[in-house]
Amino acid sequence: MRTVIHLISGDETEQETALAIAENLLADESGSIDGVAVVAQSEGIEALTAGGDHEEQVRSLLDDDVSFSGCSNTLDAMGLDEADLVDGVETVPEGAVEVTRLQDEGYAYLRP
Amino acid sequence: MRTVIHLISGDETEQETALAIAENLLADESGSIDGVAVVAQSEGIEALTAGGDHEEQVRSLLDDDVSFSGCSNTLDAMGLDEADLVDGVETVPEGAVEVTRLQDEGYAYLRP
Amino acid sequence: MRTVIHLISGDETEQETALAIAENLLADESGSIDGVAVVAQSEGIEALTAGGDHEEQVRSLLDDDVSFSGCSNTLDAMGLDEADLVDGVETVPEGAVEVTRLQDEGYAYLRP
Numbered sequence: 001m002r003t004v005i006h007l008i009s010g011d012e013t014e015q016e017t018a019l020a021i022a023e024n025l026l027a028d029e030s031g032s033i034d035g036v037a038v039v040a041q042s043e044g045i046e047a048l049t050a051g052g053d054h055e056e057q058v059r060s061l062l063d064d065d066v067s068f069s070g071c072s073n074t075l076d077a078m079g080l081d082e083a084d085l086v087d088g089v090e091t092v093p094e095g096a097v098e099v100t101r102l103q104d105e106g107y108a109y110l111r112p
Numbered sequence: 113m114r115t116v117i118h119l120i121s122g123d124e125t126e127q128e129t130a131l132a133i134a135e136n137l138l139a140d141e142s143g144s145i146d147g148v149a150v151v152a153q154s155e156g157i158e159a160l161t162a163g164g165d166h167e168e169q170v171r172s173l174l175d176d177d178v179s180f181s182g183c184s185n186t187l188d189a190m191g192l193d194e195a196d197l198v199d200g201v202e203t204v205p206e207g208a209v210e211v212t213r214l215q216d217e218g219y220a221y222l223r224p
Numbered sequence: 225m226r227t228v229i230h231l232i233s234g235d236e237t238e239q240e241t242a243l244a245i246a247e248n249l250l251a252d253e254s255g256s257i258d259g260v261a262v263v264a265q266s267e268g269i270e271a272l273t274a275g276g277d278h279e280e281q282v283r284s285l286l287d288d289d290v291s292f293s294g295c296s297n298t299l300d301a302m303g304l305d306e307a308d309l310v311d312g313v314e315t316v317p318e319g320a321v322e323v324t325r326l327q328d329e330g331y332a333y334l335r336p
Contacts, residue, residue, distance in 0.1 A: 003324045008129065008224055017232065017266045021320045024297055028321045042129045042224070073136055096133045096222055097140045100115045103220035108327035110320055111223045111335045112232055112266070120241065120336055154241045154336070185248055208245045208334055209252045212227045215332035223335045 002035035004102040006111045008095070010043025017112040019047065019057050022066050036061075037102055041071035041095030045078070048085050055086050062088040071095030114147035116219040118211055122155025129224040131159065131169050134178050148173075149214055153183035153207030157190070160197050167198050174200040183207030226259035228331040230323055234267025241336040243271065243281050246290050260285075261326055265295035265319030269302070272309050279310050286312040295319030 003025055007018045018038065025033045038061075040048050047054050048070055062068060068089040075081055075091065082091045092098040103109055115137055119130045130150065137145045150173075152160050159166050160182055174180060180201040187193055187203065194203045204210040215221055227249055231242045242262065249257045262285075264272050271278050272294055286292060292313040299305055299315065306315045316322040327333055 001324050001328045003320065006222070010125070013234070013267070020266075024318045025320050025324070028318055030317070030321065033321060033324065042132075043125070093142070094136045094140055096115065096137050097142065097145060099222060100113050100137070100145065100220040104113045108324040109221055109333055110230065110323060118334070122237070154244075155237070205254070206248045206252055208227065208249050209254065209257060211334060212225050212249070212257065212332040216225045221333055 001032050002037070002107045003033065004037045004039055004099055004107040004109055006099055006109065007038055007040040007044035007047055008042045008111070010046060014112050015044065015047040015054070018044075019054060019061065021110060021112055022061050026064050026066065037067045037069070037107065039069045039071070039092070039095050039098050039102070041074045045070050045074050048089050050084055050086050058086045058089070062086070069095065069098055113144050114149070114219045115145065116149045116151060116211055116214040116221055118221065118223045119150055119152040119156035119159055120154050120207070120223065122158060126224050127156065127159040127166070130156075131166060131173065133222060133224055134173050138176050138178065149179045149181070149219065151181045151183070151204070151207050151210050151214070153186045157182050157186050160201050162196055162198050170198045170201070174198070181207070181210055225256050226261070226331045227257065228261045228263060228323055228326040228333055230333065230335045231262055231264040231268035231271055232266045232319070232335065234270060238336050239268065239271040239278070242268075243278060243285065245334060245336055246285050250288050250290065261291045261293070261331065263293045263295070263316070263319050263322050263326070265298045269294050269298050272313050274308055274310050282310045282313070286310070293319065293322055
């Protein structure tokens, strides 16, 4: 089973929960989780900025093969680009399309 | 691929994000999005009221074949009816059942 | 069709909406809803505590065969255990894994 976490909120608690859930999915002892993706857009993308509060945690999750995608439409609207995100976070044209695509591939959806 | 957006929050930012995402899905250049539905219930239904802040945007999305459904249980609880919603927004008996039905038909789910 | 409701928020309105939606799914007159599960984690688990504001409503939903699961990782982090939850609420090792598993079984996902 694979899971996509939609990181779309500017709420600090919801952002922390999103990253904690990614860790907990990786740590699952049943071995039933084969992949975890995080797609960030809107205010949720703030959690993935280089130099931000969550950089170390995001790097650690990337090392553990969690994939991170940031929405280019959001970056454009905020005057940011891929270089402003933690190294290893990829970009996709539109986060909502990416989340749709992943569910279409069979990923379960979580919105913390 | 088709996507249902669950408009359930009274939070203004989340409502704005929901409608912006509908626009972004329509604008997707990959051509992979075949349909977008918005199902509103609970405080989220406020975003679809006639004369409300989002009426023009909702009308424009309706013109672009986004479907909008409002939850009749919510309308009843608020003392409203279909006439209080933007022209073209349909009603369904219960929003949660409609969102379940759409996912059962293969729609991906997004909750901004 | 079956539906899993993800009770993950500490927001009182969102918690009330989650439980109201469970009731509305049960009351659906189309008869299309065959099962409702509520999975609680993070601050959402507060809605399922014994002696809490929602105990009576949770008991009533349990009587109507809604299943309730609380996340053990969350309970551990809060210094709680299964005995602190309303009688009949079960625990699962990790809520996010349970929500993934239910979607994998075909449940639709709702996040109030």
